[in-house]
Amino acid sequence: MNKIQTSRNDSVVAYLASEYPAISHTFIFREVQELRKSGLDIKTASIRRPEMLIKMTDEEKGDAENTLYIKNRSKINILSDHLRLLIKSPHRYYSMLINTCQFSRKGHFGLLKSSGYFIEAGILVNWALNNRVEHIHVHFANPAATVAMISACFGTVSFSLSIHGPDIFYNIDNNLIADKIKRASKIRCISHFCKSQLIRVVPYSYWNKFHIIRCGVDISKFTPVDRAENAIPTILCVGRLVPAKGQHILLEACALLKKRGTIFNLTFIGDGPDRESLELLAKDLNIHDSITFTGALGQDLVKYYYDTAELFVLPSFAEGVPVVLMEAMAKEIPCITTRIAGIPELINDNEDGMLIAPSDTVTLADRIELLLKNRPLQEKIGKNARKKVANLYDLEKNCKQMADFFLKTF
8 A cells, every 4th residue: 555645743643442452353353454554553452451462463462462451450550641641731631521411411321421431531531642652443333433532522533434333323422323324524435325314303404424434345355265175165154143144044045954954064163152052052953063163263264264264154133234255255165145235235145145134033944055055156255255345345445435534634
């Protein structure tokens, strides 16, 4: 990527996350790295320390060493941070406090939670002042975004958001979505579907804040390999083991495949609260011998499983536009997923993947069986899938748009 000539060489952008780096959100780490390559000065802050840093790459571990972890700040340092802000500008400090109280009433946070947000915001603002940070960007309109919005009330930093959905769309009011849109300098939407859900909650006069910039993957790293046809075909599913991912439906579909005489191995990469339930269901369906649960894995190991899979399946009930689908598609692995939210913008049914209705167990089994028994169809869809990702979901291309997004903020 050619380095971008900034109009202000001293401009610093901070990426704030609830957890950074996070094993389930590696795309944020990759985006930060790519933006740094473009010439932007990107610093990172996180509400809490990563839970699974030991499983991550050396590059991620290195970035963690230079990240502010807000909840790990000592009490004396927290007091010092807030005292410095109060001395610097009592008016700004009280403005931040008053706005926190107003947000608390709107979002029904309660005293304890709103106090926590205010304390975290004070730490973040003082850190931003010490590191010449003028702008804070947050992926997801979550509590970290609330902290960024409160921080902006001090008046020395602005903030912007990358909004994915769909969780925040279910509770617009408590998530303060309208307030965040109105107060943010810009909003990055990862899909047209995402944008459509946001423009319905604010007046037309705010719609010019929305910019569609897709997520992406490094297609030079996610490359196809020559796959030997496995004696037993391998199905791969990558994602947290949570109800929204629909993994129980995939197990039920696999039970149907077994009854039809179709052999397979299914690997789940990821962990979460549904793991025990999924393991019990696999036993109840008598398919447990064909199912592997790896737990959460770092990216280096995930790539190995991509290279040995014939098929990628993600039967989700709720998604934004999953980056794991982009990764599999870039590696020319045919994907079967659900026709929800922004996914149809990534996949055209029967062209560069297959789409089913969410919770449709029978059709899911039918599509898996069709692809497993048709190698030429696998290859055709796989090649089309990589072309789609290269055209619209290439990390380098899309990060150029993100760099422009930030440079026009200052």
